[in-house]
Amino acid sequence: MILLRLTGRSIANRWATALLTVLALAVSIALFLGVERVRTGARTSFGSTISGTDLIVGARSGGVQLMLYSVFRIGNATNNMTWESYRDIAGQPEVAWTVPLSLGDSHRGFRVLGTTEAYFEHYRFRGGQKLTMRAGEPFSDLFDATLGADVAETLGYKVGDPIVVAHGLGAIGFTRHEDMPFRVSGILEKTGTPVDRTVHVSLAAIEAIHVDWQSGARIPGQSTGADAVRQMDLTPKSITAALVGVTSKLKTFKLQRFINEYPEEPLLAVLPGVALQELWSLIGVAETALAGVSAMVVLTAVIGMMAAILSSLAERRREMAILRSVGAGPGTIALLTVLEAALLSLAGAVAGTALFLTGLAVAGPLADQAFGLYLPFTLPTAREAAILGIFVLAGIVAGLFPALRAYRISLADGMTIRQ
Known part of the structure; x- marks a missing residue:
């Protein structure tokens, strides 16, 4: 207890240097903890993009590629x-439910996804959360469109606004389906997933806007009106x-094997967790x-x-000389130096943790809102x-070299004969 009090007073005598040292340690440990939380948060957000889905089925390619274009809307299907x-x-x-997905069109740089009402019923993210509406309702009419939160916010859309889908991908669609515009029927709440950057329409709508198209191009001279399309x-x-959900988890691999060996066409079924890990x-x-x-x-x-x-x-030679004069040995002087390093490291760890938690409280909601990066407080x-424990231990170990130096200085001063 006496050694701790002596160490504390020694640090207090050099409070400016000690404060700067603790501040440097606090900033560094806060940065390290922040990176660690962002790393784990990114992994969690990445893995929670889709949950509750047992299999993803598509044309035979690679599991990662299938995951990228079907869930993350990155790239295109080979077939x-x-x-x-x-x-x-x-x-x-073995199948409890399915959600078909059709990609290929876009709207001002955002992907257009054709699906069914089952998408809003069965799609889950971040530990089983359902999609909810911020405004309006999911699509019900042939030419209704349900927007992700980022689409509506970036382009300034509200319920009832007209939008025109473009053929193919890209921020600027030169081949637009202007003859069959859509109406915004609803806007989804933000999810922090690719759903936010997606325009959702029905599978029938995808077929409707391509009635006059063949092999990726419009058929010359052919134009079918929207009213006529509704009758087709x-x-x-x-x-x-x-996306496929099974009646029992035990049947997942049986169904996956059936799909991967499907005789009619080459298909691939992947487990989302395995593909995400890869x-x-x-x-x-x-x-x-x-x-x-x-x-x-x-x-x-x-x-x-x-x-x-x-x-x-x-x-501190004078300080060490006074301590020697009252009976402190070189080992005690060295121990005081190690205790100083330990106290500074501990103070840096505590201050760094406080700085980290403060930054997390401020930046966590902003990161979730802006980037879909879930950083729980x-x-x-x-x-x-x-x-933190390793950091404090490293500080103590780092204090051993100054302690050895203090031991030698104290020993040399103690053996000096003063006249």
């Missing part, structure tokens, strides 16, 4: 699956992919690099603390607490 195959799979006894059979000939492993290098950079920042701060303690030893997790 479509026929409607007959989709209906056959949907009719299997708009059953799709093919779809891009499908996808994350591909981009995990950047995550590791970021964690490495923040670790170097912490290491630099610890080395800075060690340098600050070393530089103060020359100023919670006390440090077990992993983060372990990081």
Whole structure:
């Protein structure tokens, strides 16, 4: 207890240097904890883009590619699956529900997704949350469109506004379906997933706007009016992919094997969790690099603390001489130096945690709103607490070198014969 009091008074005598040292340590540990929380938050947000879906089915390609274009709206399918195959799979006894997906069109840079009402009923994200409406209702008419939150916010749409879908992808659609405009029927609440950047229409609507099209181009001289299209059979000939839920988790692999060996056409069924894990492993290098950079920042701060303690030893020779004169040995002087490093490290860890939690409280909701990055405001997790413990331990270890230096200085001064 006496040693702690002596260490505290020694630090108080050099409060400006100590304060700057603690501040440097706090900023570095807050940065490291922030990177760790962003890393885990990104992984969680990434993995919670889709939940409750047992299989994703599409034309045979790669599992990651199928996940990218069907869930994240990135890239395009190499091929479509026929409607007959989709209906056959949907009719299997293991299947509880299905959601067909049709991609290929866009609206001012945002993807257009053709689907059915089952999409709003069965699509889940972030641990089982359902899609909810901010305004209006999901599409019900042939030319209704339901917008994701980012689409409505970026383009300034509200319920009742007309929109025109363009053929193909790109921010500027040169081939637009102007003869069959849509009406905004509803706007979804923000989800922090690709749903926010999607324009949702019915499968029948996708067929309707392509009545006068063949092989990706408009048929010259042919123009069918919207009223005439409503009287047609708009059953799709093919779809891009499908989300599938099974009646029992035990039947998932049986259904997956049936689809992967489907005799009518080459299809692929992937488990979302497996595909997400494979996808994350591909981009995990950047995550590791970021964690490495923040670790170097912490290491630099610890080395800075060690340098600050070393530089103060020359100023503290008088202090050490007084302690020696009252009976303190060189080992006690060294122990005081180690205790100083421990107290500074502990103060830096506490201040860094407080700074981290303050930043999390302010930036967490903003990150969720702007980027869909879920950063929950919670006390440090077990992993983060372990990081703090390692940081304090590293500070103590870093204090051993100044302690050894103080031991030698104190020993030399104690052996000097003063006249």
